[in-house]
Amino acid sequence: MARDEILSKIKSAEAQSRAAVQQALEEKEKKIAAATTEAMNLVKSAEIDAQDYYDKSVAKAESDVKAKKQSIIQSGDKNVASMSGSASAKLDKAVEYLLKEFMGSLHA
Template identity: 35%
Template sequence: MAKDKILSEIKEAEQSAAKKVEAGLKEKEDKIARARAEAREIIKEAELDAEKSANNALKSAQEDLQKEHEEIVNKGKKDAEELISNAESNVDKAVAMLVEEFERAIYA
């Protein structure tokens, strides 16, 4: 009888050990699944952050380009106004020179 009892206890111990191993494997799989889900969430957040950062950089670059464009246009307008002003003052000089040359031609 002692032999049957010992075999029964061994069998129970084996079953208990098998259940513990099975529970441990299930817990391991659950932890791996949770870790993978967490990793996917971290990757998703990182992608969103990267997209926001890229959009901010793009917006900043566009603003810089707009400012540069405005500066170039304003400088062009200023240069054009200076050229017009110089040209207008040169018209008076040119007219005076033509009159002078005309008078020389008449009195020559």
């Protein structure tokens, strides 16, 4: 092989290796960009899932609180009605007792 031919092959091999390195770098950049995009999409998806879970949890907690509040109010209303009836009956007895005492003190 002639010296010129060897040098030409070396230059050709160098050019091919530079092109292969350049192509590998471009592929690397594309893969990094794709991975970054995928990671951002995963993060967004996870944030959406977390927000949905939070919203559902808050809605359930609010519903539970409203149900508990309603139960307490109903129980309180029953107690008030019961106490009111009891107080009304006792009031009538108290009025009768006071009238008897008053009449007794008038005749004494």
